[in-house]
Amino acid sequence: MRNLIFGLTLTAIFALGAALSFLWTPYDVTVLDIANKLKTPTADHWFGTDHFGRDIFSMIMVGARTSIAVAIVAVVIGMGLGVPLGLTAAARKGSLLDEVIMRGNDLIFAFPSLLIAILITAIFGPSAINAIIAIGIFNIPVFARLTRGAALSLWTRDYVLAARVAGKGAVRISAEHILPNLANLLIVQGTIQFSLGILAEAALSYVGLGAQPPTPSWGRMLADAQTLIALAPHVALFPGFAILFTVLGLNMAGDGIRDVLDPKLRVER
């Protein structure tokens, strides 16, 4: 329970910050104020300012939008395609379909994700959308494999046999008996992929393939701060902390949600 509350609180802080940034930020992040550049944290600028004099606190608020949106959509793509593929492969274990799905997954796994992201951006140009697609594609095999492995062991359970005796088909059994019992696993993996998505977006933005200026992004803030780290460490520290705490919060929230969803633990509490 403590994990859940702490994790959800952390996540909520960042989500609220991102939501609030649509309406209000302390400063406009597109306005440059060179006179006030590289200010250390003060009462006016809570997290200081960067090399263009932009308010770092405001940039983190706006940047959270990009990070969270990219990560959510990438997880939705990964789960939405990966889980059905994994369930199908498990239901038709050993068939040609199973082989095709799983070898296709291996193929995607075999490419370094950053390489594909570079490929995609080379063709379509760098943008947040292309970053989402690139990260999302790499979530598919993660979920497909996880789902197939766990589903295979569930298919040997007696209650699946009982459902077959009750005349239920593979689709029905997958939906009623397999998927609900995978929920724990998928939620935990979902939060891990979510946090990896945030990191991946930061990495892509860092090399200039994610969200493009002037849209702020945590990854690009880090990239910009790199040369200034000795001069003004706070410019790098605050986006770094933002990434750290979001990922931490999400992982703890995922663990907590899994515990709450388990009917066995629900009663003992």
Place this chain on the structure above:
Amino acid sequence: MTLLSIEQLNLSIGDLPILRDVSLSVGAGEVVGVIGESGSGKSLTAFSVMQLLPRGASCQGRISLLGRDVLTMTEPALCAMRGRDVGMVFQEPMTALNPVQTIGAQVAETILIHEPKTSKSEALERAKQALTRCELPADKFPLSRYPHELSGGQRQRVVIAMAIALQPKLLIADEPTTALDVTTQAEILALLARLVREDGMGLLLISHDLAVVSDMADRIVIMKDGAVVETGAADLHRTMTHPYTKALFAASGHQPVRSAEPQEIPLLQVQNATRDYTLPRRSLFGPVDTFRAVDGVSFEIKRGESLGLVGESGCGKSTLTRAILGLDPLQGGKILLDGEPVGPAVRRKMQVVFQDPYGSFNPRHKVGRLVAEPFHLLNRKATAEEVDAALISVGLTPPDKHKFIHEFSGGQRQRIAIARALIIKPDLIVLDEAVSALDVSIRAQILDLLADLSDQFGLTYLFISHDLSVVRAITDRCLVMKAGKIVEEGATETLFTAPSHPYTRTLIAAAPQLPAA
């Protein structure tokens, strides 16, 4: 000489008291049987001797082992004691052995831990001797074998060899034969008896099975709810005074009263059924081998009859069950239910109850939904009345349908499984080891329930089991299966009193007998 004496042992985990005033003793060369149903604290009593207790457990009282008080020993002293002075044999030989180590290395490990000066080759030599004593001679079972290359009984011999490698004074065996077939069980029990005699060891034999223990033990301790209710000599069945002991003996030999008479109409006809499995290829382009699990099996069940199918693990009875249920295709022959081949059309006339009350339900659904699942066959939803009626017919109450499955005990779950099988009023219920995982008193209740239901609804049972006493109690006719074939068929009483096939005779002779009171 007393090896082990437990006096007034109280054990609690957290605030929950588990054991109350448990006292027992084991002398050299003595076999003490501890009997109890699940949750009686028999295993925790054994584990407290080794001090291998779950986190948060605390013991009061005295456990004296070879004159030393175990409860005051330090962890290093306990480590030196475990394995050297006390050996332990576990229930499940599959999980008690490390699958990636050879059997020789695992037996030698015990020796090397306790006598670190021993050279590796010497330890292996002694491991070889220990395995030979456990009837796994090195010329037939080299030390380089891995556990997966052995059968269940052979694995249990390896576990025993590990336990006796250092010739401990006391051996604790926690349900050592529960996971094994009857003939293997008889061999393992004979082996344990021989080792105890040869080494003058004390043996603490823990079991839920009265027949196993009363065959072997010099003294018997009966436990219930964490306390010893009665202690007696091997002839406890004659001297017992405690009502629980009497109830336990009565339940073990329980025969439900059945009044239904089979009709002369065949319900299920299995004709020359053959089922092959494809084995994995040995080489990339080698021929595909097949294994014939069910080999030309034919039999009939009459309407209202209760038919037993007995066989040891690997005889093909589970494969046959799956074919009867229409889950797997046959390679030859046919199976007719009510004159029609099994398949979607006749599936509604047949339901199944599985062995494991813990694995046969989706933990995420409530009981009402679980029980109503077979209604899928009728293409409609179950009404609330139908669910309630099914629950009531197995001795549960309608409000139970709002609960999750983990809120029920093993016996209650098996009732729910029966309710699920009953709800669409099938003609045939296949009971696949349906009472094998239950405690004797619960088993007696479930057998009564089954007998009741068959009288009430005119049900036909196919009772598949490895447990001869259960089959004898509930069936009219019985089939004995071995290596995919039916070797003997006959009326249950005749088959048990005058078996004609040598295999049937072996089976019946191997089954431990409960002494007549």
